Amino acid sequence: MIIVHTIQEIRKYVREQRAKGHTIGFVPTMGYLHDGHLSLLRAAKAQCETVVMSIFVNPLQFGPNEDFERYPRDLERDAKMAEQAGCHIIFAPDVNEMYPRSKGSVLTRVEVDEVTVQLCGASRPGHFRGVATVVSKLFNIVQPDQAFFGMKDAQQVAVLQTMVDDLNIPVEIVPCPILREVDGLAMSSRNVFLSADERQQALVLHASLQMAERMVADGVRDVVQLKQAIREQIQTAPLADIDYVEILNFRDLSPIMTIDQPALLALAVRFGQTRLIDNIVLKIR
Amino acid sequence: MIIVHTIQEIRKYVREQRAKGHTIGFVPTMGYLHDGHLSLLRAAKAQCETVVMSIFVNPLQFGPNEDFERYPRDLERDAKMAEQAGCHIIFAPDVNEMYPRSKGSVLTRVEVDEVTVQLCGASRPGHFRGVATVVSKLFNIVQPDQAFFGMKDAQQVAVLQTMVDDLNIPVEIVPCPILREVDGLAMSSRNVFLSADERQQALVLHASLQMAERMVADGVRDVVQLKQAIREQIQTAPLADIDYVEILNFRDLSPIMTIDQPALLALAVRFGQTRLIDNIVLKIR
Numbered sequence: 001m002i003i004v005h006t007i008q009e010i011r012k013y014v015r016e017q018r019a020k021g022h023t024i025g026f027v028p029t030m031g032y033l034h035d036g037h038l039s040l041l042r043a044a045k046a047q048c049e050t051v052v053m054s055i056f057v058n059p060l061q062f063g064p065n066e067d068f069e070r071y072p073r074d075l076e077r078d079a080k081m082a083e084q085a086g087c088h089i090i091f092a093p094d095v096n097e098m099y100p101r102s103k104g105s106v107l108t109r110v111e112v113d114e115v116t117v118q119l120c121g122a123s124r125p126g127h128f129r130g131v132a133t134v135v136s137k138l139f140n141i142v143q144p145d146q147a148f149f150g151m152k153d154a155q156q157v158a159v160l161q162t163m164v165d166d167l168n169i170p171v172e173i174v175p176c177p178i179l180r181e182v183d184g185l186a187m188s189s190r191n192v193f194l195s196a197d198e199r200q201q202a203l204v205l206h207a208s209l210q211m212a213e214r215m216v217a218d219g220v221r222d223v224v225q226l227k228q229a230i231r232e233q234i235q236t237a238p239l240a241d242i243d244y245v246e247i248l249n250f251r252d253l254s255p256i257m258t259i260d261q262p263a264l265l266a267l268a269v270r271f272g273q274t275r276l277i278d279n280i281v282l283k284i285r
Numbered sequence: 286m287i288i289v290h291t292i293q294e295i296r297k298y299v300r301e302q303r304a305k306g307h308t309i310g311f312v313p314t315m316g317y318l319h320d321g322h323l324s325l326l327r328a329a330k331a332q333c334e335t336v337v338m339s340i341f342v343n344p345l346q347f348g349p350n351e352d353f354e355r356y357p358r359d360l361e362r363d364a365k366m367a368e369q370a371g372c373h374i375i376f377a378p379d380v381n382e383m384y385p386r387s388k389g390s391v392l393t394r395v396e397v398d399e400v401t402v403q404l405c406g407a408s409r410p411g412h413f414r415g416v417a418t419v420v421s422k423l424f425n426i427v428q429p430d431q432a433f434f435g436m437k438d439a440q441q442v443a444v445l446q447t448m449v450d451d452l453n454i455p456v457e458i459v460p461c462p463i464l465r466e467v468d469g470l471a472m473s474s475r476n477v478f479l480s481a482d483e484r485q486q487a488l489v490l491h492a493s494l495q496m497a498e499r500m501v502a503d504g505v506r507d508v509v510q511l512k513q514a515i516r517e518q519i520q521t522a523p524l525a526d527i528d529y530v531e532i533l534n535f536r537d538l539s540p541i542m543t544i545d546q547p548a549l550l551a552l553a554v555r556f557g558q559t560r561l562i563d564n565i566v567l568k569i570r
Contacts, residue, residue: 007453011455101451106451107397107398107399107400107447107451108395108396108397108398108417108447108448108451108452109395109396109398110393110394110395110396110452111393111394111395111396112392112393113392113393113394114392115392132393133452136452137451137452137453140452140453140454140455141453143455162392162393163393166386166391166392166393166422167393167395167418167421167422167425168292168422168425168426169425170296170425170428
């Protein structure tokens with residue numbers, strides 16, 4: 001496996017792979033890999049001949065009071081894990097390579113409406129503008145056939161699918177399932193920040209998603225009732241500070257009152273300094 | 286020469302040309318061609334093996350009170366002219382093909398800052414958002430090596446160059462000189478709207494640009510003085526209604542007080558219902 005840091009190098013590499021007739025699978029990440037990321041690499045490896053991963057902690061998608069500075073970084077560790085999962089090349093640019101105008105700034109932005117209004121789009125103003133802009137750039141740099149994203153960031157997948165559709169970007173977005181620890185906590189690079197107590201209490205997230213799934217299986221259809229039950233369940237954990245609990249149309253993330261088609265139940269909850277997200281798609285049998 | 290109307294058809298055509306090892310030159314237009322457009326086709330033909338022209342009157346770049354509905358359209362006439370100038374294929378989609386969500390709307394927009402603040406960006410709010418968004422789409426659909434734009438829309442060239450740089454779009458923007466009628470009027474699809482009187486008085490635009498050029502050659506460097514002289518010259522035409530007369534840094538369209546490096550002198554003037562633009566780059570010998 002190779003690691004490159006410049007746009008010129010990754011473009012040259014991809015051009016060479018293309019010349020061999022290889023298809024390109026792309027896994028954009030912010031690094032500090034966990035099994036969730038590795039599952040994306042394996043999915044890419046299964047479908048494409050060349051697997052490219054980017055590692056870039058994108059300042060544009062962090063708010064001024066968010067955790068850009070303390071976001072965990074360890075390229076050496078990431079490289080070992082990525083290689084074992086079948087990655088062929090890591091593109092790890094620095095901020096200056098991605099935003100040469102001035103550190104972290106850019107004159108051109110990609111804005112996506114409607115699917116960004118709810119959930120993390122509401123809690124983190126500008127977040128999805130930063131995501132859409134950097135992913136546009138990465139797609140233009142790598143020019144992959146397929147790009148693999150985890151469903152833990154379900155809204156991110158919806159935003160990027162909307163962007164790709166609207167701008168006719170010739171890349172297929174491939175959503176991949178959430179990976180969980182054995183006790184049910186969704187894998188996240190931020191889990192490393194949790195104290196032992198927070199880590200234990202964070203299990204309430206997956207438990208509340210499972211409870212909602214059971215309620216729907218038992219015939220509950222009312223969104224207000226479901227959200228109330230989930231909130232109460234989460235609040236049994238004293239360290240949990242709810243950012244949002246939302247149930248939206250899975251297709252376009254529009255508000256719904258009743259579960260009558262696939263719905264996204266998404267939640268964001270703080271434990272101490274650490275904000276965790278999780279979700280499940282509620283379906284009627 | 287072929288005419289296609291769908292994204293699928295133009296993509297298939299370009300793919301076939303690529304498979305033959307052809308480079309792709311692209312000329313995006315709103316149609317109703319004049320010699321200016323044809324000069325872009327000839328420039329594309331001189332540099333690329335396959336020449337693609339798009340004809341699409343893009344509703345997204347027209348304001349609510351602008352001339353989207355009455356903008357001149359004549360595909361049959363355009364096709365004959367384009368073929369003679371060496372065009373290989375015209376991509377002429379309808380609004381629904383480009384904006385399938387709902388007529389003329391789109392959830393994803395490309396926004397460019399700073400270079401859009403002055404000139405037409407100030408007079409036509411949202412105009413360059415519409416231009417950047419549709420050109421992003423067209424670039425993603427056609428995936429050309431080079432794209433050719435006339436310098437009459439000098440700010441458009443600056444906006445698209447900024448967009449291409451910032452988003453790492455793998456397309457080279459090739460600016461081409463303004464073409465003029467024998468009497469000096471810059472060629473424009475909108476010239477057809479001018480009455481005989483308006484057409485005659487519109488010559489004041491080129492005359493005022495030439496006057497400014499002479500003043501700079503004679504040693505005038507003060508931007509306020511130059512702008513005042515140009516305004517007075519334009520106002521000798523009773524039908525002229527000035528939208529703007531601006532002199533800006535040619536590189537980044539920032540305001541300047543003195544001509545000490547290449548400067549863009551740009552103007553927009555209404556004659557009756559018709560808004561004309563013209564410009565010249567002022568250089569010190």
